[in-house]
Amino acid sequence: MNNADRWRWVVWWCVAIPAWGWAAQDNLLDIERHNPTFGSASDTTEPRVQQDRQRSLDNARNEAGRARIVQSEQQNLLAAPEPSSPPSVGNPPAHGALHATDSGDTPVTPVTPVTQQAPDERPLWQLLKANRLGEYDQRIDGLVREFPSWRPSQALIVERARRQRDAEIAAALNGEPGALRKLIARAPDEFGCAHIDRLWKAADLFVRTGYLDDVYALYRTVIPACKPDANRIATLYRAQRELPVEQTAALIDLEASQGRRDADGEAAFERLRYQRAVAALGTTPAADASAARQLAALAPSIRAYRDAPAATLAGWIELAQHHVEEADSWFDAALTFAPGDVDATLGLVQAQIEQRAFDSAMALLAQPSLRDEPRARRARAQIAVAQANAAYGQRRYRDSLQLLDVAASEGMPAADTEALRGWNLYALGQYVQAVAVFRERYERDHDDDSAEGLALATLALNHGAAPERLAAAAGGGLVGSYLDALGAQQLYYRKQFVASRVALRDARVGGADGQRIGRYVPADLNGIDAASVAGGLTWSDHVGAAGQGRLDTIAPALRGEWIHNTTQYELRYRQLFLNAGTTSLDQTVPGSLGRLESLILDGVGNAKESVKRSLENTFNNFRQVATVGGSARAEELQVMVADSIRIGALPRFDWSVSAGATQGAPAGFQPTREASIGQQTSWGMWTTYIGVMPVRDSLLSWRGMTLPAAVGGGKWGAVRRMAGGTQVRWQVAPRWNVNAAVEGQWLTGMNVVGNEGMSADLSGGYDFRVPGFDYFSMGPALHYLSYRRNENFYSWGQGGYYSPQSSLGTGVALQWLSKEGRNWQWQGNLETGWNDTLQRSERCFPLGLTAGLANAIAQLPGSSQSIVDSAAQFTCAGSHDHGPYAHAQLAAVTRLGSRLQLGALVDANVTPGRDRQFAALAFVRYFLAPRAAVFSRDLPHNARDFYLQLDDNHN
Template identity: 25%
Template structure:
């Protein structure tokens, strides 16, 4: 059939029709997809898609991103800043706020944004350590911004008209807006601005008993310094609905107001009701106790700390504060016990220092040593440092250097061996050939050897003595019936080229000692005689004492020192020694007043000299003038007294030629000072002035064999004054120059002297100390 279509020809046509149908279906599918996509986009602007949050410790992916959604930043979510924020323990990090996070995400997915914002603010106040997840804040801000934007109509760009809000709705919106703004400003630390936004709504807050807003107002007022009003708000909120946050604010406000009695009264009941307030209560009680301690009210501080310990007897910070408070109250035994208990638990420096100081105040040095010696922690180190500091303060410089060389670098070389040379001149007034004396010592040679705290000093001096020539007829020796007759023997008037050796050894420690052994000068009328002394001393920060047992030459005249030859008989007599004890000491009475005193009792004996006994005492007060540049400087009154059984001051046979009044009383004012230690130079001195009365009784010509003839009595009174100055100068790291001078004027006599010494030290020195004052000249 020619007109018939072959089936084979129809196959391409079928495929063509099938392709056209497929393209049309695909176009319809694409249009439907575009319509649905546009509709989905429109719907997404009307309501949020559910958001499933992921915790930071499980998810590593980012939340889905939407068109024109701002990225979250730290500045968009400022953390709340609450006045007097307390430290929150780690166990609270996953408390109220963390547990509420699932419900917060549910509010977000339910589009309840205003309620979600309020809930976040409430949780921030309740749990200050908690911060909402960053993703949650991000989506909340995003949807709030979308809600605030005008929504265009789907059919036209003209916004749809909305009904005007009622006055009540406007007021409610303004209220919510100001509350949110106030909370934001409060978190930023702008309490004054926050208060301006929220204060106008105070009446509404009270009428509606809005606890959350009342709490916010209270925290804002606390931050703005309106503590009384903040306390009232906290208490009002607690009345409406008791809660831990209001109780916390009440504790903080009471502490700020200094109302310690109320704070102590409520602390335990509040903690019993809300155990999570324990740390806040402890912190406020400790802070209040610290304030009272700084004001010197240690008793109130102790009561506050007792309440804190009742809340938690194991709290270390409270126990440490109580220990220091006991120390301030001078309850040193209780303080030492607390510090020792703390140090057993944890070997920290604060407890070690408290234990060291407490036992030091108790004078329990041996107890402290027993605890510190086996210790390899800070107690041992502080004990050694404290001993070194005490040595330094009490002038035991060698010990201070050996115990703690790192802290006292200026003491380097203080224990160096040294050589000294110099001269001295001393003089005493009186009648020529008798009481007058000139004492030259040239040269003076000294070698010092130091081994740790032990020092050895060898000294030798060349001595020249000059008493002058007695006038004819003076009562010297054994005058006959005619004292004006010529002397059969030349009277002794000088001593030339005498040598005086001396050896001194001592040890510096808490109980220091010094021993001296020497001879009187050679070339005298009498052979040299030995003399010596032993001195024990102890010094502390609050006082010092020393005791001296001695046999010493009386160096007041040629007769008393080396003896004379009788110009009538040729016999020799004199060379007086005193044997006895001397005590002296000082002690602080108050931080500004010091009392000092001395007591001496001696027996006086000599060759062919009558025996005698003497007693002397002195008491003085010193007021600390506290001047910069001085180690000490004190001014105060003094009174002294001196008495001898017999007047043996004359120069006839049997007399000793030394001042021995039956009454010598002085009263006056003295100034004592020393410049600062550790300088290139140092000066120490005493000035005194006052009134003195001196009485010397009549005495026989020959005390050993009286013949009825007597020297007349003598009484003098009037002005007395004098000074003693000592100084040392650092010429170079190895060389020092020291010197001294003194003058003593009284109604009956005058005396004075000067001395200079040049010292070479084998080790270099950086500074000078009172231990370097080597030159000292005086009459005994």
């Protein structure tokens, strides 16, 4: 080797050794965002990845005279600088030629020993650089023919293969997903950590074509071990944007559990998880409980990152959760993180509105940045609507309408204020306008609010019309449902609870809001129509003379009730144990024997003493054998049916019919019957009735008595009262009512002279509206009672019942009833005043003497027909009584369980000229279905059938 060759090899090694040191490609990547630091949680900018600018191929291509680095999947080769003149032909060095390629750049012509048989390879490198692979292959074929012993260098072969592989990958990345999938399967390393940009491009193709599972598989090769950390974090950002939530979560969880990150990588990863949590929070319904839990977990991070958009989101969530103070705090924090932020300012405005701090809210809206903000106009309109609502609640209806006009001027759509406008018009009594507003909204939205308003306004416009009639005219739907609900409410306050329950059930059928419908009836009516069986015991004591006015009654009773829709069926059975005590017959006509003795003695002349002794013996014997009164036993059975009917467009008529009978000695079988019809209207109520019932004033008037056999026997009494009357109540003012009643009576009995009577009652009441009471009223009362004959005597032909020719009572009555629909209820009636009663004297025997009585008198020692005739004209003395009277009645029922009630009643009546009366009863009622509460229809109203007062209200 000469000196020239030696220098040539020295220069070659000096160039080659440093180039080999640069041959290892590091493929470094970093994450670049629009801002060098991470932005806020709400920033949706995704990271971009760019190739490390070190060893830029473009720089390498432009640096003449330097070795260049060529990227290859398998190796990196060093190429010597191109000589300034063609190389001389010679033999290659002993260790072989070295070649290198540059990724995407013109390869440097390798240095080869100068020989005369080898072609120049520089044109071949130029063709590879230009990616003219077809021409390259043709040139190779030509050179092989021209130089049979020549073969391309190893560098050319490697570069040609690399170029071919790059072309295939490029074609796959721009082709069909199937081809790309096959290529990845054949050469997975080409799409691994070392080629992260190529992996992302493949993912882009799969995302565009919808093959997300392939994207997940690619990203799974990166997570959790790929280096550098920044490439994994960037891949997770991409996954968050491209993959379903479950797959993204799986990758993040894998990175969290298995990934190893430096401090910067850990911070970036935590920021990613934070952003993901904020994004999930933003998709959760703000009012949901899970939103509150998520916010509680995120709150420290939001403050740590000083994330204004996330703080604003937190404020809206707290508002939706009705945590107004917490919302206010979050909006303040957001404005601290980002002063002047419009979203946060508007959120703070909303919080001020919720706290009704309207002045503060308006001050915030006056900021210049919000002057032209559309959302600020909406907020001002919202404030006006809120103030209108407040004015409506304060009954300032005209002010409310003016504020609604302000809201409209701020752009609030009319549809958003129609309902409140309609309610204001309704409250002002402008029913025609209210109906128009509600109807327009209802026809557009078919919502409950407008349907309810339309129903109320329609009912008010058609004052006095039956709600169910209007509901039928409305054709059903929501409006019909609310009209039915109004009907249920009306029936409830009229104490027609069964009918109210039926109307309420109809109201719920139309699809209206059940909760709103339920508000119309203030108590739970469930079970009000349940069938029931009641058993009880009644005791009453009519204080009077034994065998005459005295009457002790013990009556066990059973009562059953069955209800179907609004029809009520009742059956009552009672055993009657009556005891009047006994007295001698002569006591029924006080002083009668004395008067007979006087008449006889006046007619016997000198034989007075002997006749007198004989009469005394006869009278003593008579008193022993001629007694009346005693006790009786009987049974009562009563059936009642009640319902309501409609006649034309008139309000509902309520009717009832009852029939029954009493069986027992001495009167035997006696039928009873009663019918009534009434109506409740907007001004009050009226009822008219007619019936035939027994007079339960004494044993004589109720069941009759029998004359002793000593006077020939004979039955009399068992008076029946045929009565007809009318009762009216006027609600003259919200707290005042006036009650009036008139009744006519026709009384007949077994061997009893007939009688007629009438009664009139007038009273007024003022309701004090005491809390806890349905009513608590007091007012004056006036009662008048008059009969043609006084039959308050107990001799043959008399009725034995209170029948004054004039009874006038004036007093004050206090009445109360506790709230309906509770677990217990009680009712009271206290009345006291002054009574003046006149009872005229009457013939003791208005029908004359019986044959037995006449014979008995005629057979007396010294008697004659004239004495018999005189006895028939005996007079029973009347009376004129006056003084204070009092009547008290208390009744109560309590709920022992869902199916069981216990009730009781006590009653007392003291009236001048009349026997005192006392009564009490107790009963247990069992329902065949659960009953939710106690109502006034469950209370006993008299001591006879658990429902009027003593003696059929004729006190």
